[in-house]
Amino acid sequence: MSTLADTRLHSPNLLRHTPLATFLLIAFIAIPALASPYVIEAILLPFLALALAGVGLNLLTGYGGQVSLGSAAFMAVGAFAAYNIQLRLNLPLPLTILLSALTAATVGLIFGLPSLRLRGFYLAVSTLAAQFFVQWALTKFGWFSNYSPSGVISAPGMTLLGYSLDSTTARYLLALTLVTLLTLGVWAFTAGPLGNDLIAIRDNETAAQIIGVPVLKTKLVAFALSSAIIGVAGFLWAFTYLRTIEPAGFDLDRSFDVLFIIIIGGLATLRGAFLGAGLIVVFPLLLSRLSAMAFGGMIDSGVLELVQRIILGTLIIAFLIAEPNGLAAILTRVKRRFARNTL
């Protein structure tokens, strides 16, 4: 696990780079002004939601070394909590989001308890329980979906200070703001003392305990915080992207998506979550559009879909062989080489 620590050293530098400021400027101003609705609705909104889920899981798995297969469950908790809070309490939007994050944190805390005793694969299996339990409970008890006969709910509209946030641009800006703030929050957390405790536990739990790191507290804080962030990602997925909420949308496949995002992107880096989400969301779309342009109508669309999957799978394997630390490490290497050449 020491290789992970190496990559971690680079991430706090993130803020010092001017590219980040330029990037945010583009994201907040240029994209809403220039991008087509397709780019925002079909690419950027799912990208932002999954990237945030990746940031949340990275906190737990990348920095904390606790493998979780229950990410989609916590996304579901966040989405359904936001729906019910808005339906029953009618609070202002920021408070709704905060409360749904707290709900996800509470559920995360409960399912994080086994982590005090279990490690590695055993913990991963116990988080599977969260995945199945949450989906089952949301389907079983009609109260969660306000007794909607089919169990699929349209997300209610969002307003902030009297303004409707239902337009494409408004939803994008809301998602972008939340993702930016939470990512900065996670960055501050991992750079702080609790973050160091977490990394110490990941690298050697026994040694950490001996030098006085509060293992129980740190693990539970990590579970709660990670679940809260993933809960907000679930809110984004349901309210800003799909605008419908159904338990089946948060199945095990979604959990795997989030896990793959951080593995491919790079564990224990913030950039990794974004790069991984980019690959998982954007790459299949590019591939599908390119192949539709090149072969559309000539080949059965089912065959085309399967071929794309093979290509995507092969590429992921190739990436991971070339750089086991993920896309973030590739990016760092490219940057270093670039810097050396310009000197």
Add this chain to the structure above:
Amino acid sequence: MSFLKRITTAALTVATLAAGQAAQADEQYFPLQSYRVGPYAAGGTGFFGGFIDYMTLINTRDGGVNGVKLVWDECETEYAVEKGVECYQRQKSHADIAAWNPLSVGIAYAMIDGVTADKAPLITVNHGRTDTTDGRVFPYVFPLLLNPYSETSGIVNYIASKEGGLESLKGKKIVVLYHGSPYGKETIPIYELLAEKYGFTVVQIEVPHPGNEQGAQWLQIRREAPDYVVLRGWGVMNPVALTTAQRNGFPVDHIIGNVWSNSEEDALPAGDAAIGYTAITTQASGNQYPVLQEIIRSVYTAGQGNLSDKSRIGSVYHNLGIVNGILNVEAIRIAQGKFGNRTLTGDEVRWGFEHLQLTPARVKELGAENLFHSINVTYDNHEGEGYVTFQQWDGKKWNVVSDWIAPDWALLRPIITKSSEAYAAEKGLPIRTSEDADKVTQ
């Protein structure tokens, strides 16, 4: 970030392509959000195969609808909501959209706001959100032929006809074995309502997804000793239910399948256990209908057929696709009658669907007599009073065993309007009148 640039380039290329296509006049485009891979591929390939086959027939035989060529492309959804939404975003930039047909409740839900803003019809034949039947609240959504409540009523009416009338239902016991999913649970309140109204007992038992182990449920059914079991299944749950019923000694001819438990793919894997199994349908199976014969003659012999397995021609899903094709094409034809024989806007096609009235005589002209009965869509009834029939499995194929049966629409309507009016109030939507329905965006 270079990938952003690449996306922009890709988007621009597509926009240019779409603009190029718009320049060609007199085409009507169908965006097909199909699914040919994944767990529901059997339904997807059959349905979209039939839909495409019918459109190909219209293009090759008639040169389009009154000279307007039908064009389409496919976007694979795998029945997953987020993929369907991406396809919707991708395909909606195309000009001349006639109607959307995603064949998925989840995708349809996610598109309701979008199609309403775009003013393009969204067709959910035989499924969908029940309260979209109320066209006063949902102007662009059409659960054509059969919504889940009508299906329930049709099944109960069929059981009544077998027992000798609705009065004979008194004191009977019916078990509903339903799939443990939102789809499966949708009709729970309606069965209870009908049980109360007609005086039968209903016991509803859930089978957890995916349903490949049903020992406990059938043990309970044995204890209950019902007169009928209604199978409200999906996928592998259906053949497993039939084989488990046989093992428990429950007579298969007293099991009635619902509209998603009625295909060859549901009965065939159960082997002998399925012989005598009866299921509801809006479109009979078989290839003896004139429209199917024409499709075989002019589409398949010319090598333009969409199904790769020709033995599936005339199967339940294929015929549903063909009926769906007829309904879409006739809506365009009816709208052309009012607006002219040219490419129509989505809102004009919506008007066509709201006047989609096909009498049994018209259905016969279309070569579909006995394939489906009739439809009578109005601005406030987007289901269109579809009739149902029942088919029995003989081990090789389905045979029609009933007349066309009408569900009890009058009984269901107040429940539907209660739900749609609540939706309108929650979303702050107006209730349309027939004058509103005649205002059409050109």
